[in-house]
Amino acid sequence: MNLSQTDLKYIWHPCSQMKDYEELPPIVIKRAKGVYLYDENDKSYMDIISSWWCNLLGHCNETINESIKAQLDKLEHVIFANFTHEGAIKLAHNLSQIVPKGLCKFNFSDNGSSSVESALKMSFQYHYQTNNPQKTRFMCLDDGYHGETIGALSVGAMDLYAKIYKPMLLDSIRIESPDCYRCKYGKTRQTCDAQCFESAKVAFEKYAKTTAAIIVEPLVQGAAGMKIYPSIYLKKLRKICDETNVILIADEIATGFGRTGKMFAFNHANVSPDIMVVSKGLTGGYMPMSITITTQKIYDAFYAPYNEGKAFMHSHTYSGNPLGCAAALGVLKVLKEQDILKNANVTAKYLNENLNLALKNHKNVGEIRSIGLINAIELVANKDKKIDFNPKDRVGYQIYKKALKNGLLLRPLGNVLYFNPPLNITKDEIDEAIKLCVKSMKEILE
Numbered sequence: 001m002n003l004s005q006t007d008l009k010y011i012w013h014p015c016s017q018m019k020d021y022e023e024l025p026p027i028v029i030k031r032a033k034g035v036y037l038y039d040e041n042d043k044s045y046m047d048i049i050s051s052w053w054c055n056l057l058g059h060c061n062e063t064i065n066e067s068i069k070a071q072l073d074k075l076e077h078v079i080f081a082n083f084t085h086e087g088a089i090k091l092a093h094n095l096s097q098i099v100p101k102g103l104c105k106f107n108f109s110d111n112g113s114s115s116v117e118s119a120l121k122m123s124f125q126y127h128y129q130t131n132n133p134q135k136t137r138f139m140c141l142d143d144g145y146h147g148e149t150i151g152a153l154s155v156g157a158m159d160l161y162a163k164i165y166k167p168m169l170l171d172s173i174r175i176e177s178p179d180c181y182r183c184k185y186g187k188t189r190q191t192c193d194a195q196c197f198e199s200a201k202v203a204f205e206k207y208a209k210t211t212a213a214i215i216v217e218p219l220v221q222g223a224a225g226m227k228i229y230p231s232i233y234l235k236k237l238r239k240i241c242d243e244t245n246v247i248l249i250a251d252e253i254a255t256g257f258g259r260t261g262k263m264f265a266f267n268h269a270n271v272s273p274d275i276m277v278v279s280k281g282l283t284g285g286y287m288p289m290s291i292t293i294t295t296q297k298i299y300d301a302f303y304a305p306y307n308e309g310k311a312f313m314h315s316h317t318y319s320g321n322p323l324g325c326a327a328a329l330g331v332l333k334v335l336k337e338q339d340i341l342k343n344a345n346v347t348a349k350y351l352n353e354n355l356n357l358a359l360k361n362h363k364n365v366g367e368i369r370s371i372g373l374i375n376a377i378e379l380v381a382n383k384d385k386k387i388d389f390n391p392k393d394r395v396g397y398q399i400y401k402k403a404l405k406n407g408l409l410l411r412p413l414g415n416v417l418y419f420n421p422p423l424n425i426t427k428d429e430i431d432e433a434i435k436l437c438v439k440s441m442k443e444i445l446e
Helices: 003-010 018-022 062-072 086-096 112-128 150-154 159-168 195-210 232-244 296-300 322-337 340-359 395-406 427-445
Strands: 029-033 036-039 044-047 103-109 137-141 173-175 211-216 247-251 275-278 290-295 365-371 374-379 416-419
Touching (some): 044 427, 062 322, 086 103, 086 322, 112 275, 195 211, 290 296, 340 365, 340 374, 340 427, 374 395, 416 427
Parallel strands (some): 211 247, 247 275
Antiparallel strands (some): 029 036, 036 044, 103 290, 275 290, 365 374, 374 416
């Protein structure tokens, strides 16, 4: 059987124009280890994007493997209403020790979009049950991305994903997002005081009375092209939410568990959200799982005799799945016992320094921005004027295809190439990835 052809006969792949697969058929991966994927012909690919950012500690991590194997013979799944199990209890307890201060209640789902839906519904119902029924709307940042279910799309602001569905979506309030590369205030990253927060102030003055919550990707707007903004923005956002009784939701699905150099992106600002959603790195890419984490104050608004109708009637079949919990416990074990964050911050500096040495002066590299091990290479047609390549030319996609031939998985976000590798990547692997990236760029751009 030709697996690639059989795939195309039956499978509709996510986030893809399937016609592209006529030229670039699906690559059949048979095994993986660490930062490497291996196809059916044993060709290797460096997975420098952690397979959609979730493979936190490399493929087939031995500690996570053993944690799941040990769980598999004991309990694979159990209804999570009125039943529980040791793995979920341990996971919630362990997470409570590391999440931002004040977050203490854990509501389990099975994917990132679902946890966002939970957060939105919690916010809406919280205000309804605390005598603020007028607070029914949501705010979000332009270029934000929070998933692709209807509620999550409604608080996303990327037309690539949402435009066609607008008749179906909630009427959310969009706030101009920070754009530090093309700052309209003329500031640099070194002189920035989040002057762009002015747009949020205007929106809050106009809409806060009817707004239930604002949701943000803290510090890194991932799907927008790894747009990185300063922590002072989160401090200002926390203050204005407190003043207007608007719930602050942190979407840490992509930024959580060390991706930004701290355990959570909000840690950089030394403030806490009211609700935080996590997924992706939570289970190291092994099992679908997400958690919506909130405060005692929000939880208490739902705590009442059953007949008062205040319960959060929201559920997912795989909530608290024991195998997912086992994977997550394995992730936390590795993070703690192997001092992953400390080591990752050393390699993060190494990665950024060497990427800059290799590419900073390239005529088509406008900026290399970074936080933690996340590095984004902004490709431009004109460096001095910061003019983009024509999207129709799909320059990032052309480099992606060339990189695959060279053995590097470098999936672009438009014309932004990015590195978001496992936290335990080695310096030798970084050197190899940079070499392959430079080679692939040269073959397309020069």
